[in-house]
Amino acid sequence: MKPAIKLTDVGKDFGGTGGKPKRVAVRRVSFSVYPGEVLCIVGKSGCGKSTLVNMMLGLETPSRGSITIDSKPNSGHHRPVAAVFQTDRLLPWRTVVDNAALGLEAAGVSKRQRHDAARPWLERVGLETWGGHYPHELSGGMRQRVSICRAFVLQPEVLILDEAFGHLDEVTAQQLRQDCLKIIAETNTAVIMVTHNIAEALATGHRVLVLGKPAEIIKEFELKAPGPGERKVYPALRDEIFDLIEKQSEYTA
Amino acid sequence: MKAPPAEPAAAIEPPPVAAQEATPETAPAEARWSVGRHTNVLLLLLALLLFWQFAVPLLVPGYVFPTLETVVDKFAAILRSRNTYVDIFNTTLRIIGGFVVSGLVGICFGVALAMSKRLNATFMPVVRFITGVPALTWVLLAIIWFRSTELRIWFLMFVLMAPIVTINTYDGVRSISYELYQMVLSLGPNKFRLLRLIVLPGATPFVFSGLKVGLSFGGRFVVFAEAMSADSGIGSAMYTMNQTFDIAGIIVWTLLLVIVLAVLDVLLTKVERHWFRWRRDFQG
Ligand SMILES: Nc1ncnc2c1ncn2[C@@H]1O[C@H](COP(=O)(O)OP(=O)(O)OP(=O)(O)O)[C@@H](O)[C@H]1O
Ligand SMILES: [Mg+2]
Numbered sequence: 001m002k003p004a005i006k007l008t009d010v011g012k013d014f015g016g017t018g019g020k021p022k023r024v025a026v027r028r029v030s031f032s033v034y035p036g037e038v039l040c041i042v043g044k045s046g047c048g049k050s051t052l053v054n055m056m057l058g059l060e061t062p063s064r065g066s067i068t069i070d071s072k073p074n075s076g077h078h079r080p081v082a083a084v085f086q087t088d089r090l091l092p093w094r095t096v097v098d099n100a101a102l103g104l105e106a107a108g109v110s111k112r113q114r115h116d117a118a119r120p121w122l123e124r125v126g127l128e129t130w131g132g133h134y135p136h137e138l139s140g141g142m143r144q145r146v147s148i149c150r151a152f153v154l155q156p157e158v159l160i161l162d163e164a165f166g167h168l169d170e171v172t173a174q175q176l177r178q179d180c181l182k183i184i185a186e187t188n189t190a191v192i193m194v195t196h197n198i199a200e201a202l203a204t205g206h207r208v209l210v211l212g213k214p215a216e217i218i219k220e221f222e223l224k225a226p227g228p229g230e231r232k233v234y235p236a237l238r239d240e241i242f243d244l245i246e247k248q249s250e251y252t253a
Numbered sequence: 254m255k256a257p258p259a260e261p262a263a264a265i266e267p268p269p270v271a272a273q274e275a276t277p278e279t280a281p282a283e284a285r286w287s288v289g290r291h292t293n294v295l296l297l298l299l300a301l302l303l304f305w306q307f308a309v310p311l312l313v314p315g316y317v318f319p320t321l322e323t324v325v326d327k328f329a330a331i332l333r334s335r336n337t338y339v340d341i342f343n344t345t346l347r348i349i350g351g352f353v354v355s356g357l358v359g360i361c362f363g364v365a366l367a368m369s370k371r372l373n374a375t376f377m378p379v380v381r382f383i384t385g386v387p388a389l390t391w392v393l394l395a396i397i398w399f400r401s402t403e404l405r406i407w408f409l410m411f412v413l414m415a416p417i418v419t420i421n422t423y424d425g426v427r428s429i430s431y432e433l434y435q436m437v438l439s440l441g442p443n444k445f446r447l448l449r450l451i452v453l454p455g456a457t458p459f460v461f462s463g464l465k466v467g468l469s470f471g472g473r474f475v476v477f478a479e480a481m482s483a484d485s486g487i488g489s490a491m492y493t494m495n496q497t498f499d500i501a502g503i504i505v506w507t508l509l510l511v512i513v514l515a516v517l518d519v520l521l522t523k524v525e526r527h528w529f530r531w532r533r534d535f536q537g
């Protein structure tokens with residue numbers, strides 16, 4: 001089976017022009033994620049996780065290395081990679097259903113079609129009656145659910161969750177995570193989950209990558225059955241990862 | 254004018270209830286005009302009128318400031334003349350025309366300046382320079398450059414309003430949240446859809462304030478330009494009054510202009526309200 005996304009020696013520097021000092025944000029990262037697999041990435045704050053995400057989304061170009069995405073044409077996927085961010089990033093001037101369907105609008109899909117595509121997803125997250133409302137009328141948790149719909153509507157090959165549940169209370173986060181995992185399993189999506197919650201990573205991932213600072217893989221953990229979301233958190237493993245991350249010194253350029 | 258509600262917001266329809274969710278907020282009751290809300294303004298107006306009627310004639314002679322009666326009579330006389338409506342129509346048309354042209358050019362130019370570093374470096378200093386040029390300079394230049402009075406007026410309107418809209422639009426685009434912009438970019442829109450989905454709507458709060466300032470600027474200078482050169486319009490009527498030292502006439506025409514501008518401002522505010530229906534407004 002071909003990986004849905006493959007990173008080969010990817011690195012990113014910022015600055016270095018106009019007299020600004022060069023700063024290494026991502027040193028060297030390689031990994032592959034297969035369809036249906038959940039890869040969790042943990043690492044210290046500022047170690048380059050969001051930079052990595054931006055590169056996978058095509059918002060930043062890597063300074064080194066390459067990213068290949070196995071996007072099959074005519075497979076019903078609207079975007080190869082979609083992301084749910086830490087904050088909902090909804091357009092305040094668009095209604096809930098328009099926000100959920102935003103990716104299809106960006107692709108030029110007609111209004112009726114994109115609304116028809118978005119409604120089932122809103123229904124899945126329990127927001128079917130809220131389609132005509134504006135984001136400011138929703139609670140934070142509801143807004144984040146809309147932003148999750150916005151990603152799933154695109155039916156991406158690769159779904160990136162960048163601290164997607166970090167903003168929510170524990171119970172809501174747990175419910176939402178379970179829902180997401182169910183959908184992911186059904187749709188056979190490759191998932192990259194960035195988090196600084198080690199317990200979350202251990203409970204949801206098939207694999208956990210621990211990043212150093214600046215980003216490079218310092219350790220990789222394979223987590224076998226039972227399936228993601230049902231697994232108990234292994235305290236010993238949690239402590240081991242915690243120590244690994246803690247040891248990462250503050251990086252100074 | 255709507256009558257005040259008989260029962261203030263008594264029967265609010267229950268909003269749609271989604272599973273376990275808080276109910277959506279009910280829309281704030283539409284602001285209605287009522288005497289009660291405007292008591293202070295009306296009282297102030299009454300006080301001013303009383304002052305005008307009884308105190309002003311004692312303080313200054315009629316040729317410095319006319320009595321209330323003179324102005325009211327003059328108002329009636331001016332409203333009876335058919336030419337008045339032609340003048341008002343012409344001025345309104347010039348204001349709207351200048352507003353629309355300057356608004357469109359200003360928005361396009363502002364967006365272009367914000368989206369392109371090179372355009373910005375080249376043209377931003379020019380735009381800033383133009384905003385610094387005194388209006389009188391433009392008036393004089395307009396008279397020298399153009400023979401057609403209509404062209405002179407349009408030139409003045411454009412040169413005064415467009416830079417204001419341009420700079421406001423520019424600031425509006427720059428104010429767009431980078432996170433939102435990145436989110437939209439990650440959806441892979443083409444240039445046109447990028448503009449439509451985030452750049453233009455994101456800049457609108459600033460665009461509206463630019464349009465409003467531009468409208469009041471243009472509205473006040475159009476009469477200036479008309480007084481200098483036109484043979485119709487509120488400004489040229491005021492010029493005629495001035496030549497006959499008719500202060501009452503000047504006051505009446507000023508009132509008419511203020512009314513025209515107020516109506517246009519109300520219309521613009523209505524458009525703005527409609528656009529901002531998504532916003533939870535700050536209310537002091
Ligand atoms: N556009 C940029 N220009 C310059 N430096 C940047 C830029 N974006 C990120 N950096 C730097 O790159 C490093 C990694 O940042 P990044 O946002 O990827 O960290 P992170 O792992 O997501 O942190 P957190 O967990 O706190 O979100 C930081 O040192 C940051 O200052
Ligand atoms: Mg981050």
